[in-house]
Amino acid sequence: MSVPGARIGLVGPLPPPSGGMANQTLQLSNLLREEGFKVDLIQVNRPYRPGWVARLKGVRAVFRLVPYIAHLWASAGRVQLFHIMANSGWSWHLFAAPAIWIAKLRGIPVIVNYRGGEADVFFDRDFSSVRPSLSRADAIIVPSGFLDAVFAKRGFPTRIVPNIIDLSRFQAEARPYALGPRESPHLIVTRNLELIYDNATALRAFSIVRHAYPAARLTLAGTGPERSALEKLAAGLGVADAVVFSGRVDNERMAALYRSADLMLNPSLADNMPISVLEALASGVPVVTTNVGGVPYLVEHEKTALLVPPKNPEAMAEAVLLLLNDPVRAEEIRQAGIDSVRQYAWPNVRARLLHVYEQLLAKTSRSMADVQ
Incomplete structure (x- = not known):
């Protein structure tokens, strides 16, 4: 029929x-x-x-x-x-x-x-x-x-x-990795500010990254009940001046946010097939994500993304620094990520x-x- x-x-x-x-x-x-x-x-x-x-x-x-x-x-x-x-x-x-x-x-x-x-x-x-x-x-x-x-x-x-995934909206642009590490890398998290997404681990990882990249920036794009606690954590870690809580971001502005990013962090404690990870990959943004739930079905460790254990800011920071310090490898992972999302x-x-x-x-x- x-x-x-x-x-x-x-x-x-x-x-x-x-x-x-x-x-x-x-x-x-x-x-x-x-x-x-x-x-x-x-x-x-x-x-x-x-x-x-x-x-x-x-x-x-x-x-x-x-x-x-x-x-x-x-x-x-x-x-x-x-x-x-x-x-x-x-x-x-x-x-x-x-x-x-x-x-x-x-x-x-x-x-x-x-x-x-x-x-x-x-x-x-x-x-x-x-x-x-x-x-x-x-x-x-x-x-x-x-x-x-x-x-x-x-x-x-x-x-x-x-x-x-709307590949007409989330498109990869030329990235700086082939030119070497940036002095002020922009990291983003695009999950709501809820306990299940563990934005606190991303903040702690970012504070470690800042020791190597003092001009690094982090944007947390989302809303939720944990915002106040996360703002206090950022202040306690001494990174409040480098962290932007953007609030709710609509689809059009989200595509622009990905285009401005050098890395995307996904620190969630439970996940199935996070759209945010697919959007980042489609946008040509390398991803460091926890290896929970369905994420290992979605990305391949060290090929299309880097996987780390949940609630482990040290491991997340180490993965971030690996990509920032090795632009050739970052570019390989970025390209593989772009190729992988065409199926969606x-x-x-x-x-x-x-x-x-x-x-x-x-x-x-x-x-x-x-x-x-």
């Missing part, structure tokens, strides 16, 4: 904030529309109405959940397929699971597009409550071999459909995703005429 023209209910978060899954949801909805699909976008993080509800932590979920469920129910009556962007924790229970059950009640197939580096821990803790809804999915797609292994361990087959361009991901759509749409009795 011809897939384009079908009506898809895409369930997921949207920016702001510009997190990995929110950006992927928005990008996928735009790409599907360009392919000729009719996309009904069901946003799980719509702004609270009225706005003051956001301050009522005990009850605000109800104000978001009730209209969300109503939107799901209405959408399931006019689409042929639900594609659910799913994550671990309460996000699963509040948003993914209800979408699955409503799809089943209304007789449409459902794809669970599972993401999140904490999946293994979440399943160890909550799988008895996750299994009933997950088992109703007609297909489970994941972006990495790491998550494929997590699901296989629990008896659920998946199909790997990688994350999508939409033309390459498209065939995998549309194959899943085609298989499920062939099974549904609801035609395009039924949902006009």
Whole structure:
């Protein structure tokens, strides 16, 4: 059957904030529309109405959940397929699971597009409550071999459909490595300021790098509850004057930030297939990253990036200095990284995703005429 023209209910978060899954949801909805699909976008993080509800932590979920469920129910009556962007924790229970059950009640197939580096821990803790809804999915797609292994361990087959990188936005430019080390290298971290991303380790590593490169600079691009603590840490380490907390950075400015960077640090404690790492590689920025979760499935140590243990600022600083002090090696890793991300361009991901759509749409009795 011809897939384009079908009506898809895409369930997921949207920016702001510009997190990995929110950006992927928005990008996928735009790409599907360009392919000729009719996309009904069901946003799980719509702004609270009225706005003051956001301050009522005990009850605000109800104000978001009730209209969300109503939107799901209405959408399931006019689409042929639900594609659910799913994550671990309460996000699963509040948003993914209800979408699955409503799809089943209304007789449409459902794809669970599972993401999140904490999946293994979440399943160890909550799988008895996750299994009933997950088992109703007609297909489970994941972006990495790491998550494929997590699901296989629990008896659920998946199909790997990688994350999508917009190579028209994130492009490599000429870098200075062939000219020798810079006196004032610019390091960046593009993760939110949350404990799971361990920006503190990046700050501590940066303070070590500053001994060798006193004019080095660090930009932390993201928002989150740890900002105050991180600012105090930067001051305590004596590097506050060299650290910029840029706050939230939209997609357009993010591309410019990568172009200004000499190295990208990813200090996270748990990860799946971090978009930020792919964006850095596509932008021609060498990456030093922790070797957690799905990251070793994404990059190859000493070929496309340098991997270090988590919570180890000394190891991270050593890797940074290795690249800064050896521009030839840095250039080799940079070029290999650029080559490695071409597989994540939409033309390459498209065939995998549309194959899943085609298989499920062939099974549904609801035609395009039924949902006009």
